Amino acid sequence: VGMRVCPLVLALGLLVVVSGATTSSLRLPHYYSSHMVLQHSRGNMLWGWTDPGKSVEVTLDAQPPHHTTADAQGKWAVVIPVGPPGGPHSIVLQAGEETKTLTDVLFGDVYLCSGQSNMEFTVNQALNASAEVADADHYPNLRLFTAARQTADTEQEDVLPMEGHLANGWGVSSSQTVGADGEPWTYFSAVCYFFGREIHKAHGLPVGVISTTWGGTYIQAWSSPDSLAKCPEPSPTPTAPEEDDPNRPSVLYNAMLHPFLPLSLRGIAWYQAENNVGTPKLYTCLFPALIADWRAKFHDSALPFFFVQVSTWNGGGLVPKLRIAQMSGLALPNTAMAVAMDTPDPQSPWGDIHPRNKQLVAHRLARAAHHLVYHEPVVYRGPTVAQVSSHPNGLRIHFENIAGGLVLNTTLDPSGFELHYNELWGGSSWVSARATLDGKDTVVVEPKTRYLRKPTAVRYAWADYPICSLYSNVDLPAECFQMDARETHRGTRPMVMLGELE
Numbered sequence: 051v052g053m054r055v056c057p058l059v060l061a062l063g064l065l066v067v068v069s070g071a072t073t074s075s076l077r078l079p080h081y082y083s084s085h086m087v088l089q090h091s092r093g094n095m096l097w098g099w100t101d102p103g104k105s106v107e108v109t110l111d112a113q114p115p116h117h118t119t120a121d122a123q124g125k126w127a128v129v130i131p132v133g134p135p136g137g138p139h140s141i142v143l144q145a146g147e148e149t150k151t152l153t154d155v156l157f158g159d160v161y162l163c164s165g166q167s168n169m170e171f172t173v174n175q176a177l178n179a180s181a182e183v184a185d186a187d188h189y190p191n192l193r194l195f196t197a198a199r200q201t202a203d204t205e206q207e208d209v210l211p212m213e214g215h216l217a218n219g220w221g222v223s224s225s226q227t228v229g230a231d232g233e234p235w236t237y238f239s240a241v242c243y244f245f246g247r248e249i250h251k252a253h254g255l256p257v258g259v260i261s262t263t264w265g266g267t268y269i270q271a272w273s274s275p276d277s278l279a280k281c282p283e284p285s286p287t288p289t290a291p292e293e294d295d296p297n298r299p300s301v302l303y304n305a306m307l308h309p310f311l312p313l314s315l316r317g318i319a320w321y322q323a324e325n326n327v328g329t330p331k332l333y334t335c336l337f338p339a340l341i342a343d344w345r346a347k348f349h350d351s352a353l354p355f356f357f358v359q360v361s362t363w364n365g366g367g368l369v370p371k372l373r374i375a376q377m378s379g380l381a382l383p384n385t386a387m388a389v390a391m392d393t394p395d396p397q398s399p400w401g402d403i404h405p406r407n408k409q410l411v412a413h414r415l416a417r418a419a420h421h422l423v424y425h426e427p428v429v430y431r432g433p434t435v436a437q438v439s440s441h442p443n444g445l446r447i448h449f450e451n452i453a454g455g456l457v458l459n460t461t462l463d464p465s466g467f468e469l470h471y472n473e474l475w476g477g478s479s480w481v482s483a484r485a486t487l488d489g490k491d492t493v494v495v496e497p498k499t500r501y502l503r504k505p506t507a508v509r510y511a512w513a514d515y516p517i518c519s520l521y522s523n524v525d526l527p528a529e530c531f532q533m534d535a536r537e538t539h540r541g542t543r544p545m546v547m548l549g550e551l552e
Contacts, residue, residue: 083219087258089314090157097127135255158256163242165322167265192223202305244412277343281335317354330375363403386418432526444496455490466517470507
């Protein structure tokens with residue numbers, strides 16, 4: 051547990067320095083090290099500790115040095131100006147007789163990846179792991195940082211680096227730093243690595259990716275007290291939690307997110323929700339609140355935020371509502387969702403909740419970044435419902451986000467589409483339906499028997515393990531939905547019949 055501190059604030063060169071631990075030597079947080087990447091498109095804070103009142107000089111290459119003085123608590127900070135993508139650069143820090151030198155520093159784009167086990171899941175666990183690990187030697191300008199697991203009851207200023215080949219902080223992408231001989235679930239995050247690799251290859255600039263994850267954790271642990279205050283929930287049964295329990299409110303925000311707030315980022319990638327499967331309605335508040343709060347804490351209200359909609363596992367039938375709850379994040383600007391429900395892996399040695407095809411998930415996240423960050427004309431979202439209308443003996447569903455047109459796999463039976471009838475066999479029921487294309491943007495959904503008339507609702511991919519038969523022609527899957535036959539769906543608001551997620 052560390053001393054509570056306020057976040058360091060950087061805004062157009064305005065620097066606010068706050069109290070910290072006193073030390074007698076020149077010291078930096080662990081996320082400042084050789085091989086690091088600094089965000090090229092905005093100023094970067096560089097801060098640390100030394101003796102109170104001591105003058106500190108920071109020099110980037112042969113540029114004029116930056117001078118500052120440590121405050122009464124020994125903390126100092128400077129702002130490294132914007133630099134064009136590339137390098138390598140060196141940064142020399144001097145405080146009295148003490149000198150530290152950071153080498154092989156690059157300017158590029160920096161992304162932070164966070165969440166629970168599917169983000170923690172490592173390259174050496176992924177599909178084609180041996181080939182992927184060996185390939186990591188080919189990207190010297192892709193840099194990696196992994197935060198070790200830790201909890202805290204108060205906001206911390208520093209993280210602990212992962213043991214092994216990333217123990218010194220940032221590492222250059224290589225077979226060793228992605229985990230050739232590392233333990234699974236340690237380093238490096240597969241989704242984070244594959245995402246960063248695609249951005250690096252597509253845009254030709256250095257990329258730094260930060261992984262700060264903990265498997266089996268709730269969103270409440272990653273939420274600040276400010277964020278949680280916006281989403282009151284019924285008090286849980288009183289317990290005496292273990293001191294290092296990672297699921298206490300805010301303990302991972304304090305220990306594994308708050309320390310990174312002084313950094314300048316290009317975006318955030320998030321893969322978490324499985325642990326919150328039992329409370330989808332609450333998640334519709336917690337998730338947007340976390341996004342808004344993290345953006346406020348990073349002092350970037352438009353910070354791109356990409357997230358993965360959960361994949362497949364036996365969740366007792368609760369997973370579809372969780373997927374809908376995650377869509378609440380799309381109500382905020384500059385957000386995007388990667389669908390993963392079409393990547394089932396029931397034979398995964400890590401459990402069916404952990405599918406190994408992280409490459410596809412990362413690719414879909416990267417498509418969103420190509421559009422939202424790099425402003426490329428890339429389609430990044432799969433088909434979504436625009437309108438439902440009546441059709442003789444069934445319903446017509448008009449889709450948007452279709453790219454060049456819908457692609458329907460008509461060989462699948464069931465099709466993944468279902469129709470609801472209020473009066474069927476003495477009660478209401480969902481029945482599997484037949485789907486056919488009508489033009490490039492419309493699907494006609496009809497019952498398989500001519501005796502059924504006037505469906506009251508329609509849904510698609512509504513299962514823990516759904517049938518995914520509908521894609522756009524750029525291989526992006528249609529999103530799951532459940533909606534009343536009379537409802538029209540425009541924009542990003544997810545539709546669940548009667549609005550119920552309980």
